[in-house]
Amino acid sequence: MTSFLNQNRPPVFCPGCTHERITKSLDNTLVSLDLDPARTAIVTDIGCSGLFDTFFNVHALHGVHGRALTYAAGLKLADPSLTVIVTMGDGGLGIGGAHVLAACRKNLDLTLIILNNFNFGMTGGQFSATTPADAMVGSEFLNQAEIPIDICKVAKAAGATYVSRYSGHDPELSAEFGRAITHKGFSLVETLGMCTGRYTKRNPLTPKAIDEMIDAQPKEKGLVKENLRPEYGDRYQALAKEKASFPKPLIIETSYDLPDPKRQEVVILGSAGMRIVTAGDIVCYAGICAGLNATIKNDYNITVLRGQSVSEILLSPDKIGYTGLESPAVVLALSDEGVARRQKIFANLSLDTLVLKEKSVAIPKTQACVEEVDFKALKVKRPDWALASLGILAKKNLILNQGMLEKALKARFNKTVFGMAMETLAKVA
Amino acid sequence: MALAFMEGNEAIARGAVAAGCNFFAGYPITPATTIFNNMLKMLPPAGGVCIQGEDEIASMGYCIGASMAGKKPLTATSGPGISLYSEHISFAIGSEIPLVIADVQRLGPSTGSATRGADADIQFLRWGNTGGAPVIVLAPRDVRDCYELTVHAFNFAERFRCPVFVASNKEIGMTKESFDMDGVCLPPLVERTPHPGGNFLPFAADPDKAPAFLPIGGDTLVRQTSSTHGADGFITIDPDTIAAAQDRLHNKILAFEEEICLYEENLIPGSDTLVISYGITSRAVADAAAALAADGKSVSTLCLKTLWPVPETLIQKAAKGVSRVVVIEMNLGQYVNEIRRILPGKTVDFYGQMNGVLIPPAKIMEAIEND
Numbered sequence: 001m002t003s004f005l006n007q008n009r010p011p012v013f014c015p016g017c018t019h020e021r022i023t024k025s026l027d028n029t030l031v032s033l034d035l036d037p038a039r040t041a042i043v044t045d046i047g048c049s050g051l052f053d054t055f056f057n058v059h060a061l062h063g064v065h066g067r068a069l070t071y072a073a074g075l076k077l078a079d080p081s082l083t084v085i086v087t088m089g090d091g092g093l094g095i096g097g098a099h100v101l102a103a104c105r106k107n108l109d110l111t112l113i114i115l116n117n118f119n120f121g122m123t124g125g126q127f128s129a130t131t132p133a134d135a136m137v138g139s140e141f142l143n144q145a146e147i148p149i150d151i152c153k154v155a156k157a158a159g160a161t162y163v164s165r166y167s168g169h170d171p172e173l174s175a176e177f178g179r180a181i182t183h184k185g186f187s188l189v190e191t192l193g194m195c196t197g198r199y200t201k202r203n204p205l206t207p208k209a210i211d212e213m214i215d216a217q218p219k220e221k222g223l224v225k226e227n228l229r230p231e232y233g234d235r236y237q238a239l240a241k242e243k244a245s246f247p248k249p250l251i252i253e254t255s256y257d258l259p260d261p262k263r264q265e266v267v268i269l270g271s272a273g274m275r276i277v278t279a280g281d282i283v284c285y286a287g288i289c290a291g292l293n294a295t296i297k298n299d300y301n302i303t304v305l306r307g308q309s310v311s312e313i314l315l316s317p318d319k320i321g322y323t324g325l326e327s328p329a330v331v332l333a334l335s336d337e338g339v340a341r342r343q344k345i346f347a348n349l350s351l352d353t354l355v356l357k358e359k360s361v362a363i364p365k366t367q368a369c370v371e372e373v374d375f376k377a378l379k380v381k382r383p384d385w386a387l388a389s390l391g392i393l394a395k396k397n398l399i400l401n402q403g404m405l406e407k408a409l410k411a412r413f414n415k416t417v418f419g420m421a422m423e424t425l426a427k428v429a
Numbered sequence: 430m431a432l433a434f435m436e437g438n439e440a441i442a443r444g445a446v447a448a449g450c451n452f453f454a455g456y457p458i459t460p461a462t463t464i465f466n467n468m469l470k471m472l473p474p475a476g477g478v479c480i481q482g483e484d485e486i487a488s489m490g491y492c493i494g495a496s497m498a499g500k501k502p503l504t505a506t507s508g509p510g511i512s513l514y515s516e517h518i519s520f521a522i523g524s525e526i527p528l529v530i531a532d533v534q535r536l537g538p539s540t541g542s543a544t545r546g547a548d549a550d551i552q553f554l555r556w557g558n559t560g561g562a563p564v565i566v567l568a569p570r571d572v573r574d575c576y577e578l579t580v581h582a583f584n585f586a587e588r589f590r591c592p593v594f595v596a597s598n599k600e601i602g603m604t605k606e607s608f609d610m611d612g613v614c615l616p617p618l619v620e621r622t623p624h625p626g627g628n629f630l631p632f633a634a635d636p637d638k639a640p641a642f643l644p645i646g647g648d649t650l651v652r653q654t655s656s657t658h659g660a661d662g663f664i665t666i667d668p669d670t671i672a673a674a675q676d677r678l679h680n681k682i683l684a685f686e687e688e689i690c691l692y693e694e695n696l697i698p699g700s701d702t703l704v705i706s707y708g709i710t711s712r713a714v715a716d717a718a719a720a721l722a723a724d725g726k727s728v729s730t731l732c733l734k735t736l737w738p739v740p741e742t743l744i745q746k747a748a749k750g751v752s753r754v755v756v757i758e759m760n761l762g763q764y765v766n767e768i769r770r771i772l773p774g775k776t777v778d779f780y781g782q783m784n785g786v787l788i789p790p791a792k793i794m795e796a797i798e799n800d
Contacts, residue, residue: 009663038648043494053652054663059645061497062654063490064516070487074494074502077478078452079646082498099490102483240473247470249443249610254430281605288432288607297604302459302543321712321719323604324787 004030004037004056011055016200018168018193019048019115023055025168026085026113029177030056040083043072045096047122048195049089049115066096069103072110080109080233083181090116093151094129100151100188104158107185108232113177114151114188115168117195118205125198136202151190152220161185161227165220168193169207179222185231190220252411256290256404261317264399265328267345268311268386269338272304276338278412279386280311285408286390286400287315295323299341308341315399330399331368332389333357339364354398356389373428384424391425433610437575437601438505441531442467444579445503449618450529451477452500454491456484456510459543460599461533464505485510489517492528496521497653499644501583505531507599508550509540511557518592519558520655522678525590525632525639527621529582532594533602536785545785546599548708551763554594555737562678565593565689566737568707572606576613578691578734584619585689589682590639596736598759600709600787624649633660636673637680683738690743691734702728703751704797705744705768707736710759710788717793728755728797736764741771748772755780755797759788 005027013020030040040058044050046065053060059082061071072084093100093114103110119137120126127135127143130151137143155163162183166173168191180187192210194200266283270276277298284294292315301307314320327350333339339346339361349355349368357363359374373392380388394405409421435443441464445453453468455461465481472479478495482488485506492502506514511532521528532554536545550557554566565585567578575597582593624641629649634640640660645651652662658674659665682689693711695718696703706714711732718730731747733740748754753776756765765779780796782788 037650039646041645053654057650059650060652060654060662061494061645062652062656063493064520064655067486067490067517070482070490071494071497073480073487074452074454074491074496075498075645076494077480077491078495078498078500079644082646098483099487102487236478240478243470243473246474247467249433249435249439251431251433251610252607254432284434284605284607288434291430292607293432294434294607295604297600299544320606321716322787322790323600323606323709323712324789326789 001031003027004058006055006057009054012051013048014197016194016196017048018117018191022113022115022168022173022191022193023052025174026177027056028174029181030058032174033178033181035083039081040085041075043068043075043084043086045088045092047089047091047120049087049092052087066092066094067099068092069096069099069110069112073103073106073108076108076110077233084110085181086110086112088112088114090114090118090128090130091120097129100155101158103186104155104160104188106232107159107161107229109184110186111181112186112188114190115193116190117193117199119195119199121195121198125195138198150217151188155188156224156227159227160188161224161229162187162222163220163224164222165190165192165214165217167191167207167210167214169210183223252285252288254288254291256407258290258292261290261292263314263316263318265325266313266330266332266399267325267328267342268332269334269342270309270386271335271337272301272306272309273383274309274334274386275383276309276311276386279390280313282387282390282405282408282412283313283315283400285411286404289407289411290404292317293320295320297323308335308337310338310341328353330393331355332386333361333363334385334389336361356392358385378427380424380427387421387424388428391428395429432607434605434607435572436463436603436605437569437572437597438463438533438603439467440572440575441505441579441595441597442471444576445529445583446471446475447576447615448501448580448583450501450503450583451475452492452495452502453477453504454480454482454488454495454502455504455506456482456488458507458510460535460603461505461507461510461531463603464531464533468503485513486517489514493517493521493526496526496528497645497651501587502528503531504528505533507533507535508537508553511550511553515557519560521592522558522562522564523560524653524655526592527586527590528592529579529586530592530594531579531597533597533599535599536783542785544599546709546759546787547783547785548596548598548710548759548763551596551736551760554596562675563682563738564591565589565682565735566596567593567691568596568734568736569601570708570711570732570734571601571608573608573613574734575601577615580615581691584616587621588619588639589685590621590642591682596708598709630660631662632658632674634677636677637684639681686738686740687742689735689738690740692740692743693732693734694730694747696729696747697727700727700729701752702755702797703748704728704730704755704757705733706730706757707733707764708759710757713788713790714757714793716790717797720790721794721797739767739771744768744771748775752776753778757781757788757793757796759783
């Protein structure tokens with residue numbers, strides 16, 4: 001192919017705009033690399049750089065300001081054989097900064113061409129993330145209070161494996177695009193250019209001045225040795241390949257029949273580290289083993305190693321509708337924090353509710369039947385109080401019985417943990 | 430006999446895999462995070478790709494790119510994430526990019542309460558996009574629904590080429606529940622219609638249909654754009670072309686309202702009250718209705734599983750014989766506005782609650798009996 005340019009849609013840039021030169025340089029690159037148009041995609045966002053996808057006879061995806069890298073990553077992850085080239089202005093660079101950093105860190109095989117022309121051309125020459133502080137721009141004085149970003153420096157710090165900076169007028173640019181595209185990994189080429197419609201009207205920027213700017217900055221000529229590492233897609237595939245087993249859903253056999261099943265609610269009030277959620281699970285397993293329906297919801301602190309841990313369990317022979325508490329049959333009060341979290345329920349407990357309270361725990365006034373247990377005296381450690389409480393319930397044939405509990409423990413735990421659980425239960429037998 | 434035991438979020442992930450989902454990108458947020466966790470366990474062994482985006486905007490961007498390469502993507506978030514998804518929801522609507530978004534709703538406004546449920550986003554999901562074109566929103570009432578509706582969501586996304594929301598709730602997503610997996614009823618899978626060959630224009634379609642699809646990376650060059658476009662995928666300012674495209678975005682969904690309509694109803698002949706609800710709240714409504722029936726005061730109930738497009742025909746039919754409609758929502762009145770709009774002249778009462786806890790059946794009975 002002699003050109004990838006779409007003859008029906010020639011570039012429409014302002015006279016003298018560097019973008020037009022870059023368009024031609026990129027076309028030369030695509031030709032010299034002999035890319036297959038059907039295996040190449042150009043991804044763009046908003047601004048004059050966002051016109052690039054319309055000029056080339058390749059696949060094109062044009063999207064929202066600053067997000068081009070995210071679409072490009074989606075395409076590349078979905079189809080690793082694609083050559084994906086992203087063009088982005090200094091506007092997109094600023095608004096999509098998080099995506100540039102993520103692309104540098106990931107090292108997915110994408111090529112990002114930044115068309116830095118130091119301002120927002122389309123909206124009136126406002127300052128961008130790369131506008132010099134002494135430039136005259138459409139944002140009055142605001143750029144004078146900031147400093148511009150050096151994206152090459154940032155990209156290297158963020159782990160980019162290929163970073164270069166070129167004048168958009170550099171005759172070497174096409175060859176440089178070629179090196180960037182063939183680099184296996186994320187490559188970032190910053191091009192500096194003139195926005196003749198806006199920026200150069202008030203700022204004396206020329207190709208010579210751009211060369212001087214580039215010379216004044218550290219040389220950025222491609223491979224960043226200290227960052228070199230495997231490409232993200234390859235790395236991802238290699239890591240994902242190790243995850244070969246598809247997690248099966250948890251299925252519990254319903255083997256046990258209860259003589260008189262009814263809807264029952266259990267509340268376990270405890271603290272982080274007391275295995276409250278596990279105990280709640282065991283109640284559910286026990287119920288399901290006995291052919292009941294079960295629901296459980298848990299309430300714990302966002303700082304998971306501190307604070308309350310509350311489990312609310314419903315067992316019912318019927319389909320469970322409302323999953324809130326109406327009338328708990330059992331409340332296990334195992335820590336003050338847990339009790340504090342649900343202290344409002346105590347006033348409304350019914351006469352036949354059993355509150356099983358650990359000796360050290362204080363509870364609000366209630367008409368429910370309160371039983372105290374001294375787990376310390378029984379030599380049950382705090383993390384096992386919830387499990388031991390289930391043993392006490394099983395002994396009373398309340399909510400669950402010994403058979404159900406044992407089946408639940410077998411279903412929930414491996415052999416070792418099951419043995420330890422049975423030892424705990426023996427302490428309250 | 431055996432019962433599965435899982436939370437709604439796991440069921441969404443399993444439904445997605447059953448639907449052929451092969452790409453996930455998301456960002457952790459309570460109460461939706463476990464969808465991501467589950468997809469990360471399920472997709473790699475199933476040959477799919479699962480990515481944690483650098484933020485919600487990127488996650489949606491990854492899904493958009495993957496969908497345009499022909500993948501069937503899922504993403505999952507909660508209300509604050511939907512805020513960030515908004516620009517890409519608009520893109521996916523306007524540029525007809527199939528994907529499924531699970532919104533495990535929590536109490537708003539803003540960061541609100543991470544671990545408190547609410548059906549807070551019901552109008553937000555419909556209108557949280559630029560341009561106002563319709564979307565499809567499905568609302569599961571339990572874990573089984575999470576599984577089944579997610580498959581429907583993928584089918585609708587593929588068929589209508591649009592984003593489809595599964596509007597779950599913390600109270601379903603993070604509540605584990607037993608259910609009979611053998612009883613799950615999945616629809617046959619639907620895939621987006623491939624272009625039959627010949628001249629390809631990426632957005633050429635009948636006035637009430639989605640365009641045929643070709644992936645980026647295939648032999649035929651594809652153009653995709655977030656900008657206002659003609660059939661060729663290039664920017665247009667021609668008013669007739671624009672109007673036709675806008676109409677098509679509406680018609681391709683609204684004309685199929687009845688095919689998109691999923692629901693459960695229990696219409697009691699002779700009952701003069703119809704209780705309309707959706708999601709987790711519909712379960713307490715069922716309990717309330719059963720208690721009232723035991724008292725000899727039967728009411729009809731309608732549980733909507735498709736919220737958008739509004740199943741107007743269904744609602745009008747169900748409400749035909751009753752003198753009063755009661756709408757119950759886990760918010761302070763969002764969907765009731767749609768019910769009032771389509772049932773002019775009918776008494777439509779409302780009870781809602783936005784306090785981080787489920788509406789108990791007793792409150793619903795009170796609302797029904799307080800006429």
